[in-house]
Amino acid sequence: MTSSGTHSSTLVIMSIAIAMFASYTALDLAARIRASNGWIRQVWLGAAAVAMGGGIWAMHFVAMLAFSMPGMEVGYDLGLTLLSLLIAICVTGIAFAVMARSHGSGGQLLAAGLFMGLGVVGMHYMGMAAMQMSAAISYDGLWFSASVLIAIGAATSALWLASRNSGQAEKVVAALVMGGAISGMHFAGIKAATFTGLGVRMEGGPESVGQTALAVGVFAASFLVLLFSLVAAMFDRRFAVLAEREAVALRASEERFRSLYRGTPLPLHSLDQEGRIEQVSNTWLELMGYQRDEVVGRPLINFLTEESARQFRTTDWPALVAQDALEPREYRVVTKDGAFLDVVSAARIERDEHGTFLYLVGGLTDVTERKRAEEALRQAQKIETIGQLTGGVAHDFNNLLAVIMGNLDILRRKLPDDPKLMRLVESALEGAHRGASLTQRLLAFARRQDLRPEAVDVPELVRGMTDMLQRSLGPQVRVETRFPRDLPPVHADVNQLEMALLNLAVNARDAMPGGGKLDVSAAAESLGQPNIAGLPSGPYVRVTLADSGEGMDAATLARATEPFFTTKGIGKGTGLGLSMVHGLAAQSGGRLMIRSHVGHGTTIDLYLPATVKAAAAQRRAVDDVSVEPGEALDILVVDDDPLVLANTAAMLEDMGHSVRLARSGEDALDQLARDSNVDLVVTDQLMPGMTGSQLARRIRLGAADTPVLIVSGFAELEATHGGRFPLLPKPFDREALARALKDLHRPANVVPLRRKR
Secondary structure, three states, rough: OOEEEEEOOOHHHHHHHHHHHHHHHHHHHHHHHHHHHHHHHHHHHHHHHHHHHHHEEEEEEHHHHHHHEEOOOEEEHHHHHHOOOHHHHHHHHHHHHHHHOOOOOOOHHHHHHHHHHHHHHHHHHHHOOOOOOOEEEEEEEEHHHHHHHHHHHHHHHHHHHHHOOOOHHHHHHHHHHHHHHHHHHHHHHHHEEEHHHHHHOOOOOOOHHHHHHHHHHHHHHHHHHHHHHHHHHHHHHHHHHHHHHHHHHHHHHHHHHHHHHHOOOOOOEEEEOOOOOOOOOOOHHHHHHHOHHHOOOOOOHHHHHHHHHHHHHHHHHHHHHHHHHEEEEEEEEOHHHHHOEEEEEEEEEEOOOOOOOOEEEEEEEOHHHHHHHHHHHHHHHHHHHHHHHHHHHHHHHHHHHHHHHHHHHHHHHHHOOOOHHHHHHHHHHHHHHHHHHHOOOOOOOOOOOOOEEEEEOOHHHHHHHHHHHHHHHHOOEEEEEEOOOOOOOEOHHHHHHHHHHHHHHHHHHHHOOOOOOEEEEEEEEEEEOOOOOOOOOOOEEEEEEEOOOOOHHHHHHOOOOOOOEEEEEEEOOOHHHHHHHHHHHOOOEEEEEEOOOOOOOOEEEEEEEEEEOOOOOOOOOOOOOOOOOOOOEEEEEEEOOOOOOOOHHHHHHHHEEEEEOOOHHHHHHHHHHHHOOOEEEEEEOOOOOOOOHHHHHHHHHHHHOOOEEEEEEEEEOOOOOOOOOOOOEEEOOOOHHHHHHHHHHHHOOOOOOOOOO
């Protein structure tokens, strides 16, 4: 006898509900698989496999319990039943794992769906085989094939839906369809089964109470497991949303920090634990000249000079790691274009609450210009100190030369008419005059020479020097001059300016041993503030001498105006030429500027203040005719140096004058208080206690008609309240002293003492 059996409608509905609920739960858990990483992903993968595979098995088992045949009791083999459950969970888990790794690949999803569908079919028919009854089971091939196809289609659909980001409504619809498909597969399999009795009669009737209770228990257990899975997924989804919000906020905060960090006006950088650059600000990139991708990931020491890199690696980095902070340190960095910059860098290390290294943050402060200014200040202070020392030495040397020249002049006059002795005296005088010229250069550098500025026509001055320049430079040097027609005159000492131009021309000649060209030009410039020469605003004339010589390197150029510095051989230069021109320019209210490159010659710009006078004064002719002494005078000579005092007195006595001697200003005032019958006072300027100009003012207060002649090698004489006193520059000879006395004692003639400009 054959039978197909009957089903309990209640249990059938319960089995279909399990299938749909399991499908929805599996789809929901699949979304957590896609949203998770690491071991959490594996947990959700297992949960989805249990929900889907266990749900399919529970639906199958409850549906089997809903099936009954009249007069036949049905039991189940526990081993095969549990094995069918294990098969359902395993094949579902494997299929979900393939789905999770497929990234939407259709081929992999089809293969996984086929595998899962066949596994579900195996689970179903193993459950059928677990049935224990007094009947044999046979299957209809058509319905069997239908059940297999339904299983594969349902499995493939389930995997495809699980791989998509579906909304809530899509999940519900998909769960209903999948649940129906799974139920359809089961009942198609049951339809394919035919039960043939084995001749043992059994009591028929509805399903036993035990089967119904078991079905309800499986249904309840399945719903609880699936419900807990959904609750867990809901909480995980909630936590994921919160975490995502925090992550978005953190990313936004990091982006704001990164934008603020990169946009800060400070050149900042952050390093990792190995000293490699992680972040730099835009200002840092602008300072160094790099693009961001050219520096990120590279060690910071790659951008330091070798010496600075060694300091950072061996000294500063260990101290920074030990103390978590580093006080400002000086380094030299190398920009992309190869320039060297002096920077100051401070840094600190940030750590978490456990003391773990997070990052190092530091910055660079460019102090290149500051260090250059400091070096320029030190250089100026050094030159000022040398100038003061040079001026003092020149003053003392002038006193010695005055003694030597005065005594030689007197000796020349007293010697018998012996040509040999006369040549010796003349040679000695020539040497003394050369020494006087040297002291003038020293005083020019020290800015203490006696200048007599006037309006000087530069083109006329250079044209008047043409013959002297050609003789001094030689035939191998070609001189070219270029002057505009409307060039204003300069306010300078014509003699000193001529000497300065001659010195510059001779230096140019020495820089062109094989010959070359010397361009002499001038141009009027109106300087504002600021200007390249660092001069006050106003009209100037720039006199330029450019040669085609060897040029100077940076080190030589930096020391070019130092006194006694020379690149010429021993005995070929004093090293005072450029320093004298530098001093003359500064004392005249101008500036000397030098530009030079090795192999490209040297260009010297001499800025001098322009004058508003219409025409430049012509050079004074020097009267070489001997000045005869006039009437005998009663002269008071004041000097703190006994040698100079005796020499001046000897020259005056040789002229026929009566001389009194005073060793200080106070001594001179005491003598005048005792006897004021003095025709003239000759006094040194620099004396301890009272200067010559101070003495002259005191004398003028007591005897306004007593003339005073001040003798000095410096131009720094004080202005008086009632006028200025005449000056006789040191060193001087008998003829210069006689001319000064004659001019001073000439009636209605006042020789003004020029103020220092």
